[in-house]
Amino acid sequence: MAASEPLLRAEGISKDFLGVTALSGVDFDLAAGEIHALVGENGAGKSTLIKILTGAYRRDAGRIVLSGEPISPSDVMEAQSLGIGTVYQEVNLLPNLTVAENLFLGREPKRFGLIDRRAANRRSREILAQYGLSIDVSAQLSAYSVAVRQIVAIARAVDLSGKVLILDEPTASLDAAEVSRLFAILEDLKARGLGIVFITHFFDQVYRIADRVTILRNGHKVATRPLAGLERLELVSMMLGRELKEEESHRAPAGEAGERPVVARFRGVGKRGRIAPFDLDLRAGEVVGVAGLLGSGRTETAELMFGIAQPDEGRVEVDGRPAGFASPRDAIAEGFGFCPEDRKQDGIIDDLSVRENIVLALQARRGWTKPLSRKEQEAIADRYIAALDIRTSDREKPIKFLSGGNQQKVILARWLATDPRLLILDEPTRGIDVGAHAEIIRLIGELRERGMSLLVISSELEEIVAYATRVRILADRRHAGELDAGAISADAIMRAIAAGERHGDGQGRAAEIMQEGAA
Template identity: 40%
Template sequence: MRLEVRPGRVHTLLGENGAGKSTLMKILAGVHQPSAGRMVLDGHPYAPQNPRDAQRQGLSIVFQELSLCNNLTVAENIMATQEPARFGFINDRLLRARAAALVADLGLPVDVGARVGQLSIAQRQLVEIAKGLSHPAKVLILDEPTSSLSDSEAEILFCIIERLKARGTAIIYISHRMEEIMRLSDDITVIRDGEYVDTRAKSDTTIEELIALMVGRRMEEIYPPRIGAAPDPRAAPVLSVHNLTRPGEFEDVSFDLRPGEILGFFGLIGSGRSEVMNALFGMRPARGDIRVAGQPVALRGAADAIAAGIGFVTENRKEEGLVLGAAVRPNITMAALPQFAGAGGFLRFGAERRAAGDEVRRLAIRTNTLDTIAGTLSGGNQQKIVLAKWLQTRPRILLLDEPTRGVDVGAKFEIYRIIRQLAAEGTAIALVSSELPEVLGLADRIIIMAEGHVTAALNRDELTPERVMAFATGTSK
């Protein structure tokens, strides 16, 4: 493996999940120790023993996985390990002032006094970025920094990157979003299966060439075409929602979802789109009328939603979608265990194992065995396990909240293929995504939300990026 990063330039590291990007970054950040080779920083030998050592030598990292303490405030998280103190006591007032000054300088829309556990995933990502930028650095590593950010929040980060480049900071950038890679990068290094493939100047390559280098094959279409005919707009809705309201989060949300339809939900952070999905799965109480196949349902919890034929791929797979310490097999079957109950309620292990194996093959989940611990797999494979779990329940309605967050182009293509196949089989799909191209590429219709309200419902032939963003920002009525 080799990597050369220059001051004042953005050097993107590109590769599929499991290619070794995060491992390499953890070596640079002092989390892991290399078994061979050498590193040089600013002309001097570089061998950090731990992350604090790396910071002292001028390298800072914003990890892909959040490293925040949910019970602490935003300010306490940002200033962790560098708290202002006197006589052994932390000066809370000065700590908060320094954190507030950094957040204001970066232009981040977060309250430094709020507890991190009360923030959305996107807001936590912004706090993680601020925490990484609180340390002066010659080299800054950004590992999937926009994975849960909407376009407007990503723009804030891009402006910060340009300012850092102007100061001479070298930036190592990891992302699976090809459009932003081509926008930000000066140089791009591709790795595959833990090995160096090539380094190219951004001006000397194309997205198609990079994808071919990364996955070893060409992908002519990122978004697979619809399978079969378009959903019938005259068909009876399988899910009808009227005036769904949760005060402070969303109000009067109404829509119909038909069999075989992919209904996109788009909005900026704080629009209420994810909160609506949580309410539809019974995870947040809300008032309003919800009907499944014409019958009213009361969703008091996840069990009610599953009984009604609803599955939910949450945006936070690490905390809400998977049991990371459990094996692949129970993660796939845990939501559908009654299917495998034998006489006396005992689990039929053979049937359960066969069902899990079928899903592994169907979704092309890369795992050595069904007994491999789920937390050891790449992000893309973890996400496919979450999908497999809900497919085991045979849902009529599938809620997908950021289904491709933090996964590579190859895994995205496979997930898109699965979504298309499910729609062709008649599953009604509600798709929430922060990536506008993803919504435009998959959805038959789009519900657009801003500040907790539905601002527009557009059909496929009405969709343009400009029009969608105008409704999402509240500049069009």
């Protein structure tokens, strides 16, 4: 690999933003037919490096050589025409156009000066056939799943550029089967001689697909290593720059939760077509983990509990008193908090500052007639910025400029500021880096020790094992079982989910929901 001239070589790349160093003297190289993972905590400089390679940013210093030729792409289009194509984190295609229009936007085949749709459709079918995708290319992109859109985005990038493909967290919103399919495509492109740069937070995926890995930290390159023979622990410690303590040390103590008071009691709460009726008691000082496959009813459960959706049966008690939530406002009034799964869509308010985002729920709970003074707001914001180690240069910075992990902490801070008794977290660690990940897990443990009642939904089993005092198993849109503290292990959760899924024997809930859907 090192003997021949690499496909892409970057040397001494540096970039400052208003005096803040984002990258400093970073070297990077990529061989043809290689998948090269790029990892690092949020703010390590991954995105900056990618944006310099793809022409979205201009570098302040350094050299980029592609196939032996020095290049200086000044915009994304130029990088594309040189052979560097990118697929961004949120799939950046246009759902309102057809699949073929998306593939050929900006380079439509013409006949007599007008767009030749037939030719575009025919060539789109040919291109997608290479990816084993046989779909109606004249249908709007919005008709297809995220996974299909991702493949279309990759097909467009490869077709446009053809030498280097850069994938920025392509698996963030895919399920396991879709990830496998994506990886098969990447292997295929690799065999065709493309160089692929792959950014991800998932270590499993790094080991599964990548040949080499480059680790960035605080704008510097730590190392580039072949993955064969690289220990996970070593990789993590290179990323974090410190030895990682075993997360197991935060294991919740078993047994004692039984005597603690019940904060909220749900009896036979359900909603047709969303989630089958379930019973659930949430006690102070416990963390109930919720595990299940995508679409098993995890988010639906949380939405019923927080008043986002209204149950059509069952009853709710808070502190032994009957309660009903017509809206999240009612739930907030009872001291509930909810951090949604899709923080970009449902959580953060982009243009508001970190301070404003933090005080939002507290202000809403107090009501608009009792505004928090600016001083109080600042005090609260500062307290949580310090307590949760939210990395921002300024509490007045719009939250959209923060990294994913820090945004997540701001949302946590928003609810912690209301001093909730019960906090629901839906995928609190999705799309955030390993360091922030460990901190959020630690934080969950701390909140539990302080006597808060938590319900945490996660698809990462190891994570649930680390903080849950018991685990609710969801399968097939019903609560299929529960594991007590003593029985919790990733293996046990997996087996319980598998057992629950098998239970749906065609006569069960799944068939019922399908009928409802058809009606």
